[in-house]
Amino acid sequence: MEQLDSGFSLMKAPTRDFAIHYTTYRENVFFRQTWERRIAIFEDGIPCYWLIHEGKRIGGVCVEPNLLWALYLEPPFTDMHRVVGVLKRYLMKVSNKDEPIEVIGILPYQEEYFLRLGFKPVEKRRIMIRPTERLQLCELEGIVIEPVKVDHLEEIALLSFNAYSGVDCIGMPVMNTIEQQRADLEFYFEHTNDELLRKSSSVVFDKGKGKMVGVCLVSMWEDLPLIANVAVDPDYRGNGIANNLLKKSLTMLKEQHEVVRLFVTVGNAAESLYYDLGFLPGLEQITFVLPVRQ
Numbered sequence: 001m002e003q004l005d006s007g008f009s010l011m012k013a014p015t016r017d018f019a020i021h022y023t024t025y026r027e028n029v030f031f032r033q034t035w036e037r038r039i040a041i042f043e044d045g046i047p048c049y050w051l052i053h054e055g056k057r058i059g060g061v062c063v064e065p066n067l068l069w070a071l072y073l074e075p076p077f078t079d080m081h082r083v084v085g086v087l088k089r090y091l092m093k094v095s096n097k098d099e100p101i102e103v104i105g106i107l108p109y110q111e112e113y114f115l116r117l118g119f120k121p122v123e124k125r126r127i128m129i130r131p132t133e134r135l136q137l138c139e140l141e142g143i144v145i146e147p148v149k150v151d152h153l154e155e156i157a158l159l160s161f162n163a164y165s166g167v168d169c170i171g172m173p174v175m176n177t178i179e180q181q182r183a184d185l186e187f188y189f190e191h192t193n194d195e196l197l198r199k200s201s202s203v204v205f206d207k208g209k210g211k212m213v214g215v216c217l218v219s220m221w222e223d224l225p226l227i228a229n230v231a232v233d234p235d236y237r238g239n240g241i242a243n244n245l246l247k248k249s250l251t252m253l254k255e256q257h258e259v260v261r262l263f264v265t266v267g268n269a270a271e272s273l274y275y276d277l278g279f280l281p282g283l284e285q286i287t288f289v290l291p292v293r294q
Contacts, residue, residue, distance in 0.1 A: 002049075008086045010049040010063070018048035018060055025059075026072045027107065029283045031129040031261060037222060042070075051083065061087065066095040069104040084113040088290070101290040108284050119288035124266035128279035132254040135247040138240050142208050145248060148201040148217065150189045155212040156203065156231075157181040163231035188228065192219050200225070200252040204232075204241050216245035218253070218260075225253050227262035230270065242270070246277055 002010040013021075019039035032038045042048060048070070051059040058077035062070040068087060073080060091101050106114060115121070137145075148156075157178055164176045192198065197218050204214030213233040219226050227249060232241050253260055264271045266284055275281065 001052075002090075004086045004090050006082065006086055007054045008083070009052045010061075010090075011052050011057075013048045013050045013060060015042050015044050015046060015048055018042060018050075021060055021074065022070055022072055025074055026070075027283055029107070029285060030127050031259075031282060032222065033224065033259075053077065059083065063087065063091070066091070066099050066101050067104070068101070071103075071106070071110065080110060080113045081116070084110075084117055088117050088119075091290070098292060100292050103288040103290075104285075106286040106288060108286070111286055114286075114288050119290050121286050121288055123287045124284045125263055125287075126266060126284050127261055127282040128264055128271075128274050129259055129261045129282070130250070130274075130277065130279040131259050132250050132257055134251045134254055137244045137247050137251075140240055140244065142206060143213070143239075143241065144205050144207045145202050145244060146205065147199060148203050148215070152203050152212070152215075153182070153185050153189065156215050156217075157185055159212050159215055159233060160185075160229065160231045162233060188217060188219060192217075194220065196252065196256055197225065200249045202245055202248050204245065206236070214241040214245055216242075216249055218249050221261070225257050225260045227260060230262075242273055243277065246273075250277075 004010065016039065019042040022042070023035070023038045028038060046062055047064045048062050049060060050057045051061055051073075056077075057074065059073035060070070061068060061072075068091060071083075071087075073083065095101050103114060103119060111121070158181075160181045161176060161178050192201075197220060200218040202216050203212055205211065206213050211233075213236040215229065215231050216227065217229040219228040221228075227246070230242055230245060250260065262274065262279065264274060264281075271281070
């Protein structure tokens with residue numbers, strides 16, 4: 001038992017019991033399709049704790065020095081402001097003061113409590129989901145769509161680098177460099193061997209120039225297909241290329257899968273494209289940092 005302050009404490013929780021409580025009291029923001037899939041995200045070794053107040057369990061959290069996630073409360077306790085304050089003081093005591101404190105997966109109704117206590121939001125992301133469906137592609141003059149091949153790796157890396165440069169870097173989870181794009185693609189081709197996923201992934205060429213101008217990569221995440229990357233050359237946007245790429249994926253995936261998911265960063269203009277194609281947005285998940293204390 002780790003004593004905090006104001007009558008609060010942390011008690012180490014059995015992993016599966018914590019997963020059951022977390023899954024019961026927290027929204028299914030990732031649209032996981034089964035109960036077992038939802039609780040399977042917590043593996044042995046994850047620092048899961050019950051939040052205890054005056055001898056009673058009032059919620060749970062995963063916490064270690066400089067990092068907090070999976071925070072939830074259980075009825076009838078609702079005083080999130082007090083809980084966040086206590087956890088902040090605990091983190092400041094146990095964390096490396098030369099490193100920022102990061103808080104992951106905060107939901108919109110929890111956001112204000114972290115803002116009040118000086119945490120800075122750095123990113124808002126959500127999952128979107130849509131049923132697969134056979135859709136009609138639009139005719140685009142001078143544009144040809146082809147199945148993706150490992151031979152396309154270098155062209156896709158350059159296209160993705162250009163597509164995520166400058167103001168379009170929003171949603172890029174790591175530093176956007178050619179080397180990083182190449183490494184991500186090498187990982188994709190090494191781990192995505194399923195024939196249908198490859199058939200559902202496409203590249204688009206400007207036929208007249210022989211130039212790659214669009215790409216859509218589909219992978220498998222957990223037990224459902226995931227739109228892993230959609231990128232269009234900035235000079236070719238607004239012509240329906242991304243729309244066709246997504247329609248092709250939805251059509252091909254219909255052979256074996258009922259739904260497909262994707263991640264999107266809030267503020268990325270692509271979210272409107274996904275919404276217009278019928279993707280349902282899930283709740284935002286917010287990442288906060290408490291900057292290094294001087």
